[in-house]
Every structure is written in structure tokens, then in C-alpha cells.
Amino acid sequence: MGFQQGLSGLNAASKNLDVIGNNIANSTTVGFKSSRTEFADIYASSFASSNNVAGIGTRVQDIAQQFSQGNTETTNNGMDVAITGNGFFRLQSVGGAVSYSRNGQFQLDKNGFINNNGQFLTGWMADPTTGLLVKGGNPVPLQVSVGNIGARATGGSGVANAGLQMIMNLDASKPVISRAAAPAGVGPLAITDPTTYTSSTSATVYDAQGVSHTLSYYFTKVASNQWEVQTSFDGAAPVKTGSPAGTNGYLVFDGNGKLDAATVPTDPLTATAATNVAAFNFTTNLVAPNGATSPFAFTVNFAKSTQFGSAFGVSSLTQDGYADGRLTGLTISKDGTVQGNYSNGQTKPIGQIVLTNFANVQGLAPQGDNRWVETFASGAARTGDPGTSDLGSLQSSALEDSNVDLTGELVNLITAQRTYQANAQTIKAQDTIMQTLVNGL
Template sequence: MSFRISLSGMNAASADLNITSNNIANSNTTGFKESRGEFASVYQTSAYGLARNAIGAGVRLQQVAQQFSQGTIENTGKALDLAINGQGFFTMSNGGSFVYSRAGNFGTDRDGYVVNPSGHRLQVFLPNASGTGFDTGRMSDLQLSTADAPPRPTTRTTIATNLPGDANAPATATFDPADPTSYNYTTSMTVYDSLGAAHSQSMYFVKTANPNEWQVHTYIDGNAVGGPTTLQYSNMGALVAPATGDVTLPTFTPPGGAAPMDITLNLSDSTQFGNSFSVSSLTQDGHSTGRLTSIEVSPEGVVQARYTNGVSTPLGQVVLTNFANPQGLQPTGDNAWAETFESGQPRRGFGGSSEFGLVQGGALEASNVDLTEQLVNMITAQRNFQANAQMISTQDQITQTVINIR
């Protein structure tokens, strides 16, 4: 009996060494979670139950428990390297079935899908139809497109300017954009047509003979867009006409086959103060075509594609998954786990919500293995193995003594 007890102790120590060896081997594996051997005592039972003074029958390995403590987050500078600071797992598709991982070393395949080194595709919530959020009931593979971002024609321009209150009418009464003596001040901005071509929109401000009254002439690429628009200011310098500040310009048809441009010029932020002309803001809502320049991931897991035209487009929100019992997950290798009955049903979410941690872009979570602790465990397991082996040797000596009795 004692031989078997000691043998179970040697088997347990050997299993402990195997677990420790696996932990040490994966001390540099991205997103790896160490395991711990949990052992249980063994007692012989009979039809009458366990005797009051029963001697144990040894030990057995009860379970290999995964330890999902946080690993160190290390910055890498690579846009598609992701780390979770807190709870949750990345959700990935493996040929239609879902697997889960803490390793966020992602890249792209030849079709632009974001994948890990095993080819599992990262899952995201897609933007909703309104473009103001994400549809958390619909997951899809994250795919990066290298196609140009389409242009957007300018429909509204806004200028915030101050016109001097003490200005006089220009020397030349007839306005001519080529004659600086026929207007007081001018400024310009870039606008875009439906094909993404850039055009210059210029505004010329002319003081009239009437108090607090100005005229603005608008030109695009040197062509007049309608006639002058009268601007009226109060004796406090605020714009009073047009009341909303909007000036609807006549349609301008650019060359090159682009659609006609219908632009509204907004001057609601213009004022008439002091004795100097200034422009504090020039904005417009159009943009040219753009090429993908970078990918950024917010702490909430929103993946943004940035283009050369300054446009930022959300591609999706990284899906995080958690379980009631993460230790019940089944390791499948390649830094991934699969759902089991013991783990419970998956709970989906995104970074910073409910029970989920934040997503950090340009970083990876290192293995949570503490090498010093594992080396101590190795020594302890080795001593346990040696002690049980010594017990077998001692029992053998006792047996030989009994056999040799004359």
C-alpha cells in the first residue's frame, strides 16, 4: 500500500514539474496565462463508507487551473497590436466558429482581413446605419480597405471675420477683383467638387457709403458666383442682415465634368468691431479623395481609418467577450481558448463597458508567468519527487528486512 501512496506522490510531483515546465517555456509567449496544478488527497472507501481512522491512499491531480491575472502591457508602436487592460478576451472567427484570446498580435492577410498569426479573424461590431454608433447585435470580420476614400463636394462654407468699424468706402467705386483699390479686404479658402478637385473660393468685402453696411462678392476660380450680397451690422457690431448669416450662392458649374456646386456661405460669426480686419476661422464641409495612412484604436476599441484628406472613418468596434467561469475555457493552442459547458455562455461587450477592460492600441500583453516563482515551484516539486522516491526506497528496505527474517 505504501508503495502505491509514494508512487502517487511521484506522479503528482511529475505532473507539477510538467506544469511548471510549460509555464517557463511560455514565459515570453504573448498573452499566455500560466497554469497551476491543484491536487487532492485520496482515501479508500468501502460499502460502509470511510473508516474514522482511515489512512490516506495518496494524492491525485485534481485539475490544472489557468490563472487569468493581468500580464504586463508592453508598447510596440505597431497600430494593429492590441492589448486588453482588464477583463475580457478578443473574439475571433476560426472558419465560422469562435475562439478567444488575450494575444493581440494582429496583422492583415492578402484580402485585408485583420488576423492573428494563426489566421483567425478579429471580430468587430459594425457601424450602424446612422453612423453615430455601432450595432452591438451584429458582428463581422474586421477588414481594412486600401481603396481611396471617396471625395465629398463642398456644400457649406463658414467664415468668421471682423470688419473694421471705422472703414471707408474704397477709392474706386466700381468693383473689380483685379483692382485692389475697388475693395477693402479679401480672403479665400479651398472648396471641392464632386470629383474631389480643389477650387479657390474668394470673398471680397467692400464698405458702402451707408453706415454699418458692407457688400461681399464671391468668386470661385476667378469667376463671379452671383452678384454682391449686402451685409448689415448693428451699432453694436453684430450682424443683423442676413438674419441667419446664410448666403445661398448661385449654382457654379466647375470644368472637368463634375456636378454643379451649390454652396451656402455662412457669415453668422462675422462682426464689425475696432479698426482692424481679421479672419479667425475658415471652414468648409468638403474634402478630396484620400488614401489610407494609418489605423488608430481608441480605448473603447473603436478602429478608425485615417486618410490623407484628413477624414477619419470608423471601421468597427472590437468585440470583447467574457465568461462566468474563465477557468472552464478549453485551451486549443496558439494562444486561444474555446467555449465549454463549464465556462458558461459568452457575454459580449466592448472596451470600458460593464465588466470589460480598456483596449490599448500599439501594445501587447506579455505572459503573466513569474519566472522567479516558477523556479521556486520547480525546486519544490523536485524535492517532493525525491522525498517520495526515498519513501519507496525505505519501504523496499523494510520489505527486504522482513523477507530476510529466519
């Protein structure tokens, strides 16, 4: 027995202790991936064909990273993100160098970039006008604008029937109110006189400057299954909804309490036929009193409203306008979409985080700071949206813990220590034999 085997064993055991110590030291490092020491035996090449030879020791063949999933721990920070499944965050330095990480401890810098330890998180940015993600080419650093979202007038969303949508029930048991002049009837509607209308409700709408206005609706049962609709804008005198001439200011129902698009209503004052709007979309043209863009025009939709013998009630009231609002927080969804939350209750897509995976993740080269870089051994980076292909999904307000099994590493530490001591004993034994030979000469 020579010194070679014992020395190689000491070197290998020492390297193994280094790896175990590094794992233990990073047992609480977010996104850390443990490593293990892999050994190989050594034989003299000149004796490789012989079956009766002793090896000349061992060597460290590889320090293999273990990319198993770490536990997910929830946090109180909405900017923290954990990856569940395969993939890495794609990071970019100020100089443009790309690296990859599983550490999702992100924050905003003074310029609004989402970053980790000075490395910018990359993805797809959303078009500020349309809100659509601009994909293609290389992902770019994600930047959050801290400016206000701006205002939008009711009806300004550009979608079909943009404006105000109201679903309600009009009480079929209510009596007819005549619009004839007194004493035969009650005459014109007066918003201060509840005997001149059957039911009313109000909605808040916004002009192009984001100033809110009150739009009050007055529903009067003027004939069997026929309701007159009049509107008061900011407390002004009411007009028939949809037109100054009142040609489509009516809702007509059938005998089953459903809206009737086929029956032609009759104006109770002129006794002439009025227009029945098939889709029950009423056009509202208003003048904004504060100098905002006029006419202030949008559609009011009453589709799906009913006339049953129960109390009047509005079951749904939505409109697409809003006042200006400032950024109050961010929300990150499972597919990586980053949405801004604003003080006016609106949300706006800002961008989307991308993930990257490799054919051989163990071939990545560690760079420190919980980052790796691509190598020839890892294969080319494959980047895509979270939840697609072999890429995992994201969980916000959470972090992936280190995948170090501390109990297992402590056991490995004891084993490695014994191995080191045993190899030292082989050297000691060889030293004793050599001493015996020297003393006997």
C-alpha cells in the first residue's frame, strides 16, 4: 500500500466536506440548489487490462447541482414570486449580461424596474395604450410606470355597446301614470314630485376629464307593459332617454315580463308611434359642464331587464368610465402577468414575466448571488410564458426555500468526517510500515 491512495482519499473527503459545508451554510438561502460530490476510482493506465491490480485512489468526478423543488413559503410582500415547477427567472444586468435565478425576492428600484440585487427581471412589456403584451425578440427589463393611469369617459372603452349597462326589474303591479295635463292626468315628470314617476335610480358616469356626474333615471308606467324612460343629468330637468324628440325613450315588455323588441310603443302625449330599439341600446348625448369634450355621448343598455310583479330593483349596474388614479400596488398572476392596481379601482396590465429552461440544468455554471449562466453543457436557453411547455407556474407573495435537507446534510457530514479520518489512518499505517523498514535496516 502506498501513500497515493490515502492522499487521494483525503483530498476527495476534504472536497466533500467543502460541498456539505456549503449546503449547510445555504440551508436558508432563498432559491438555493444544493450540490453533491460524485467520486470516481483511479487505476494506473498501464495496468488497465489486468484484473489483479489495486487502484491508486479516488478523485472527485463532479460536484453535481441538485435542482429539485424547494418548499414554498408564503410572505407578506406581493413582489415576492416563487416558481412551482421547472424554469428560471431571466435576469439582465445594466450592461446587458443575462443570467438565471430561482430567487424571487424582487423589488422596484427608483426608476421603476423590477430587480433582484441590481439584476433586472425581464419579460414582455404591455403597450400603454392597448394593454396588449408586445412579444417577440428578446425579453426586456420590466419597468413599472409610477405615473397616474389617466381618466376615461364613460363609453370610451371602445368595446361593443360601450357605456352603461343596467339590468333591473320594473314592478308589473304598479298602476299606469297618465302624462295628460291636469286634472285628467299628472302632466310632465317632475323630479321633485314622486307622484309623476313610478321608480328611479342613479348611476355615476365620468366625462373625458375624469370628472364624475350623476345620471338619474326615472321610469314611469305610461301604459300596460310600456314604460317611459327619462334622464336627469346632474339634477337638470329630465328628458326622454335617447333623443330630445323622445322617439326611443320607452321600454316595452311582453305578457311574460320579458323585453319585447317587436311591439311598437305609442307616445301617450302625441298618440303617435315611437321607435322600439331592438337591442334596447339608448344613445345618451350630454354636455359636460366643466369644459370636457362634448358631446358626452355613450350607450345605455337595458337588455335582460324584466317586468315582474316584485319590487323595483337594479340587479346589475356597470359602466366603463373612470376617474384618474395613482398606482397603489402590483399583482402577479400564475402566468406571470404583472398588473398595476390603481386608487380608482382600475387594474392595468404592465407586462409579463418570462421563464427559461435548459435541456441540462446541471450544466449551468453558478455565478454566486443565486444566479447561473448558460454554458455549452447546459444547452441553449428556451424562454416562454409561465405554465406553457415544460415551464412551471408562478405564485406571488411566496418564495421558494433552499432545497437543502439539513438533517440529511448533518448525517452526510458525520460520514464524510469518518471517511477523512479513515483515509488519514491509511497514511498513518503506511508511515508505520515505512518506519519499521527503516529501523530494520
